[in-house]
Amino acid sequence: MTQPRLFMHVQDAGLASQLLQSAVVRRFRLITSSDAAPWSEQLLQQPCDLAFIQADPHSQADYQRLIDCGVLAEIDFIVVSDGSPDPLLDRLMRCGAGYHFRQPLDLACILDTLQDFYQQLNTVPAKPQANASMLDQFGLLVGSSRSMLKLYRTLRKVAITEANVLIIGESGAGKELVANTLHLASHRSEQPFVAINCGALSPELADSELFGHSKGAFTGALRQHQGVFAQAQGGSLFLDEITEMPLEQQVKLLRVLESGEYRPVGSEKVCQANVRIVAATNRDPQQAIADGVLREDLYFRLAQFPVQVPPLRDRADDIIGLAQHFLAYRNAKEQLQKQLSAEAEQLIASHSWPGNVRELKHAIERAYILADKLLQPEHLLLEALPEPSAESNLSDVPSGVPLQQIEKAAILNTLAQNDGNKTDTAEQLGISVKTLYNKLEKYQQPQ
Numbered sequence: 001m002t003q004p005r006l007f008m009h010v011q012d013a014g015l016a017s018q019l020l021q022s023a024v025v026r027r028f029r030l031i032t033s034s035d036a037a038p039w040s041e042q043l044l045q046q047p048c049d050l051a052f053i054q055a056d057p058h059s060q061a062d063y064q065r066l067i068d069c070g071v072l073a074e075i076d077f078i079v080v081s082d083g084s085p086d087p088l089l090d091r092l093m094r095c096g097a098g099y100h101f102r103q104p105l106d107l108a109c110i111l112d113t114l115q116d117f118y119q120q121l122n123t124v125p126a127k128p129q130a131n132a133s134m135l136d137q138f139g140l141l142v143g144s145s146r147s148m149l150k151l152y153r154t155l156r157k158v159a160i161t162e163a164n165v166l167i168i169g170e171s172g173a174g175k176e177l178v179a180n181t182l183h184l185a186s187h188r189s190e191q192p193f194v195a196i197n198c199g200a201l202s203p204e205l206a207d208s209e210l211f212g213h214s215k216g217a218f219t220g221a222l223r224q225h226q227g228v229f230a231q232a233q234g235g236s237l238f239l240d241e242i243t244e245m246p247l248e249q250q251v252k253l254l255r256v257l258e259s260g261e262y263r264p265v266g267s268e269k270v271c272q273a274n275v276r277i278v279a280a281t282n283r284d285p286q287q288a289i290a291d292g293v294l295r296e297d298l299y300f301r302l303a304q305f306p307v308q309v310p311p312l313r314d315r316a317d318d319i320i321g322l323a324q325h326f327l328a329y330r331n332a333k334e335q336l337q338k339q340l341s342a343e344a345e346q347l348i349a350s351h352s353w354p355g356n357v358r359e360l361k362h363a364i365e366r367a368y369i370l371a372d373k374l375l376q377p378e379h380l381l382l383e384a385l386p387e388p389s390a391e392s393n394l395s396d397v398p399s400g401v402p403l404q405q406i407e408k409a410a411i412l413n414t415l416a417q418n419d420g421n422k423t424d425t426a427e428q429l430g431i432s433v434k435t436l437y438n439k440l441e442k443y444q445q446p447q
Helices: 012-022 023-029 040-047 061-069 089-096 107-121 148-158 175-184 207-213 247-259 284-291 296-300 317-335 342-350 356-370 390-396 405-418 422-429 434-444
Strands: 005-009 029-032 050-052 076-082 098-102 163-167 195-196 236-240 278-280 305-310
Touching: 005 040, 023 107, 023 148, 040 061, 050 107, 061 089, 076 089, 076 107, 089 098, 098 107, 107 148, 148 175, 148 305, 163 175, 163 296, 163 422, 175 195, 175 236, 175 278, 207 247, 247 296, 284 296, 317 356, 342 356, 405 422, 405 434, 422 434
Parallel strands: 005 029, 005 050, 050 076, 076 098, 163 278, 163 305, 195 236, 236 278
Antiparallel strands: none
């Protein structure tokens, strides 16, 4: 169990004494400020989970430093002050710093808040049961590992702002759930949440999908169409797999982000875009820029606030809990009491889960169908296949078969293995999602 770390900057000797004598403060690993440097610099040099700060008139530069460096996404704050108006401190709180208590201070309330933070940071989940999920939840996300609790705090803080967010994470890690959770925690939650996969945008129809079109704008435009910017008006627009968007449309998207205006295809009317943009990618953005599939200027517009979604292998404390979570919900739906065997739990805990949470969920779903009462290792279908050698790869390729047929078989077989997930399929085949959609559309055409 890791002891949570509390940074404390308190100049009032009486308040400091009361805090240090409290049982809850003694539970933290305490780091106190000194006169050697500004307290904000000391805070940035000392990794911590929570900061208790006594505000004073000389802290303006400290507040600005915290706002500029982005630490508010990493650390929760409890600030106490004498109540004097302080615009910069107010701005700090609007950026999601945490709690601000004004004099006369209610010490009991402050200690209760410290206790709440301690419990949140140091909770050890109980052993899950077959009919219950024991994981914490924030929005549509579930998990109790430190990396997920840190993600919850980050999302809670950025959600109340209007900053564009770029979500970075591997396939299956839950990027769309993160985007949806951001929307639900924002001031726009009563308005639409619209998601679009940028890899599915064909260059011919991308403008229409994004910005809409008027009747008769092009051949086949039999009626007016609202694009996703209009559909999401007042709410949030989720641009999934942004690196798959055609570069021409990236230029137009950048123009909308800069001006707040767009024009539907075939229309003279200029529309105002009132949407919060949340984008996502499973690629390293810097590598995508180097590869020429993501414009650098668009990246900086989208990544006002980047959010990294941890892969499942970095959430070791959640793996068994998530398996039990999926099992509990399936049991509730089917009115059954199936359970995981100890051997199945051991296999789940040791698996690398390259497909992340999506792979785990599918594994539990398959095992649930195959098992009678107890889910055993053989029901999980996780046996790792040996990597074939280059020579065996070549010998397995049939001779005399048209290349188009081999390509089609490779695409359809990989798609079936991934349960229809096109993003994972494209990644494994080394092609873009847009190319995959084009291939599949071609296969559906009559020969």
